[in-house]
Amino acid sequence: MDIFITLVINGLAQGALLFLLASGLSIILGLMGVVNFTHGTLFIWGGYVYIWIFTLTDSFLLGILAAVGVTFLMGVFFEKFFVSRVYGNVPAQILITLGLQVIFTDLVRLIWGATPLTIGRPDFLADTWIVGGIVIVQYRVFLIAVGVIVAFGIHLLLNKTKIGMIVRAGVQRPDMVRALGININTYFTFVFAGGAALAGLGGALYAPLVGSMASTAGMHNQVLAFIVVVVGGMGSFMGSAGGSVLLGLMGSGIAWFAPGFASVANVGLMAIVLAFKPSGLFGLAVKK
Amino acid sequence: MSSLLKASNVESYIGLYTILHDVNLEINKGEAVALLGRNGAGKTTFLKTLMNLVSTRKGSIELEGRSIVGVPTHKIAKMGIGYVPEDYGVFDALTIEENLRVAMWKEDKETLERVDSVLDLFPDLKVAYKRMASTLSGGQRQMLSISRALVNENRIILIDEPSKGLAPVVIEKLAHALKAISKDATVLLVEQNFAMACAVADKYYIISEGRTVNNGDIKDLMQNKELQHKHLGVM
Structure with missing residues (x-):
């Protein structure tokens, strides 16, 4: 039982990280029809910027804010100057975003070196709790909480605000949103x-969870995020949440019971979903 | 009367195909104009061309003297053109209320009062205000689509085949509502249902094979059986 609870917490924490990566990817695919391979490099940029700022300031919050701010600006740059030029052209999207992934990943190596950077967990999250013989890592619980808060925040943004309404409308009919006087490009x-x-x-x-950040972590996590998107359902925010939790829990269980099958299990799950429910386990957010 | 919308020698294309060859049309403020023609004549393409959803190759389109050729669609809409597409363009993942809110440029007192009066025109929508649009019938979707075009103070409303695929009793309701709308607003109505067009419009234009071939007072067309038969297939 103890190990079961530990695995569930580990799985949910992993799911929360996957959700952060996959939810944006899924909405970008659903709303803009863009197959985006820059997510992996944005992931590592977030990690490296966090480590850089945390090391300089010893402030966890500043590190997080800097990572979020830098990657937000990178997102604006990527979309305005590259992605917006290839809307509707999937092969060009793949090539251009893969190109950006390669360039910006090499840029990471140029700035911070090829050797992975190590980082500890912030002091206030570095401990463990022991409840009835079960060791609970505080940082993993923190990740689950962040995942839930972000999911709740996105849910509110998408469902309770006018911005969310326009985004949901744009997922279905961007042309009609434009015809109502809204600049959907913004x-x-x-x-x-x-x-x-x-x-x-x-x-x-992710960096404090594993204790380091390597420039190779981007593509690995990007592939996992794509699997979540396929399993959850393209364009479906709830699908991303469900798919992330499913993959996180499955990954945690397999890592314990059959570690050699971790990659096979993820890809196998995706293949099964594609074969029997191509729209994803949780269905599409809307019909295109 | 001043010309609100004027299209001259408009030629437009989709992909490699030229759909409109020479369309000329002029609508004055307060008029209700029916754009008639057989299937595939180019009526829907013309409305899309006005909204720049289809590209114009030649000719000019002016709204109150300002050219709108090449202007982005969202800016054309903001200039005061409300558009009701043939397929309704309703957002299924949103409720009726949310569909209307997305369309509102402002949510001030004036706009909300306008929404109330629009809903008075379509009581079916009022009853189902919080329902998801995906659950609506064809008639209700059409009503919602028209309502969205009315929530802002538009200069002209473009309505594409509102009666298409609807039951006669629903068409009757819509015709009644459109007649009421056309009393206060300028309307360009694309319609295959000749009776509906006659009930709503004052003037008409006929498009055939991408060209405007005839225009005039709708009452004259109602008397001209030969023209109706030749261009509209009305027996």
């Missing part, structure tokens, strides 16, 4: 940059 930029900032937040929170 929302595209906002959504892309928002997704980028979430990826950056994911990277910033």
Whole structure:
């Protein structure tokens, strides 16, 4: 039972990180129809910027804010100067975002070096709780809380604000949103940059969890996020949340019981979903 | 009367195909104009061209003397053109209320009063105000689409085939509402249902194979069986 609870907490924490990466990716795919491979590099930029600022200031909050701010601005830059030029052209999107991924990942190596940077957890989250013999890592609980807060925040933004209404309308009919007098391109930029900032937040929170950040972490996590999007359902925010939790829990369980099958299980799950429910387990947010 | 919307020698295309070859049309403020023609004549494409959802290759389109050719769609809408597309363009993932709120440029007292009066025109929507648009019938979706175009103070409303695919009893309701709307607003109505067009419009233009071939007073067209038969297929 103890190990079961530990695995659930680990899985939910992993799911929360995946959710930060996948939710933005899913909305970008759903709203803008953009296959975005820059998420991996945004993830590591978030991690590196966090480590850099945390090391300089010893402030966890400043490190997080810097990571989110830098990746948000990178998102604006990517969308305005590159992605906006290839709307509707998926092969060009893949090529251009993969190109950005390569360039900005190399830039990380140029600035911070090829050796992974190490980082500890902030003092106030470095301990563990022991409840009835179960060791609970505070930082993992913190990650779950952040995931829930971000999910709740996005839910409120999408469902209770006019911005959210326009985004949801734009997922279905961007042409009609324009015909109602709304410059949907501004929302595209906002959504892309928002997704980028979430990826950056994911990277910033990931680094203290594993104790380091390597420039190779981007693509690995990007692939996991794509699997979440496919499993959860493209464009579906709730699907991303559900898919992230599912993959996180599955990954945690497999890492314990059959660690050699971790990658196979993720890809296998995606293949099964694609074969039997191509729209994703939680369905599309809207019909395109 | 001053010309509100004027299109001259408009040629537009989709992909490699030229759809409109020479469309000329002029609408004055306060008029209700029906754009008639057979299937595939170019009526829907013309409305899309006005909104720059389809590109103009040649010719001019002016709204109160200002050219709108090449102007982004959202700016054209903000200049005061309300658009009701053929497929309703309703946002299924939103409620009726949210569909209307997305369309509102402002949510001030004046706009909210306008929404109230629009909902008075379509009581069906008032009853189902919080319902998801995906659950609405074809008639209700059409009503919602028209309502969205009315929540702002638009100069002209473009309505594309409002009666298409609807039951006669719903068409009757819509015709009644459109007649009421056209008393206060300038309307350009694309319609295949000749009776509906006659009930709403004062003037008409006929498009055939991408060209405007005839125009005049709708009462004259109602008398001219030969013209109706030739261009509209009315027996």
